[in-house]
Amino acid sequence: MTSGNSSESGARLPVPGAVRAVGYGAAAFGIATVGAGGLVLFGPEAAREAAGHAVPFVVWTNFLAGFAYVAAGAGIAHGRRWAVGVAAVVAGATALAGLAFAAHALSGGAFEPRTVGALLLRAGLWAGIALWARARIGGRRGV
Numbered sequence: 001m002t003s004g005n006s007s008e009s010g011a012r013l014p015v016p017g018a019v020r021a022v023g024y025g026a027a028a029f030g031i032a033t034v035g036a037g038g039l040v041l042f043g044p045e046a047a048r049e050a051a052g053h054a055v056p057f058v059v060w061t062n063f064l065a066g067f068a069y070v071a072a073g074a075g076i077a078h079g080r081r082w083a084v085g086v087a088a089v090v091a092g093a094t095a096l097a098g099l100a101f102a103a104h105a106l107s108g109g110a111f112e113p114r115t116v117g118a119l120l121l122r123a124g125l126w127a128g129i130a131l132w133a134r135a136r137i138g139g140r141r142g143v
Contacts, residue, residue, distance in 0.1 A: 015079040019136050023077025026129055030069025037063030053110040058119070061097040065090055076133050084134045091126035098123055
């Protein structure tokens with residue numbers, strides 16, 4: 001089995017433009033996520049104040065997941081089958097963070113209401129990307 005995007009005969013398989021676009025878009029979302037999370041975690045006090053009642057474990061989860069977004073996006077853009085698994089793990093991890101966040105909020109912990117939407121958006125987006133990418137590159141051999 002080869003490690004690249006190739007057929008059984010060894011010829012490179014082209015990656016469709018839509019797959020590249022989704023992959024690069026996902027990677028860009030990852031870069032933005034790392035930047036935004038990093039600003040809240042490591043930036044000036046004004047950035048932390050602007051985040052309001054940000055829940056630290058959610059910020060850390062999103063920040064760290066941003067690196068996985070970049071990897072998954074780059075892998076998808078290049079038609080790599082492993083990237084489908086990374087996207088699925090990201091979706092699952094975000095859903096778990098959402099459950100932990102719900103427990104935090106329901107127990108009376110302080111939070112920003114926009115966090116609810118952000119977690120739903122991220123989990124849904126990555127579940128959608130994983131399913132979409134699986135249908136387009138998940139079945140390729142030798143990737």
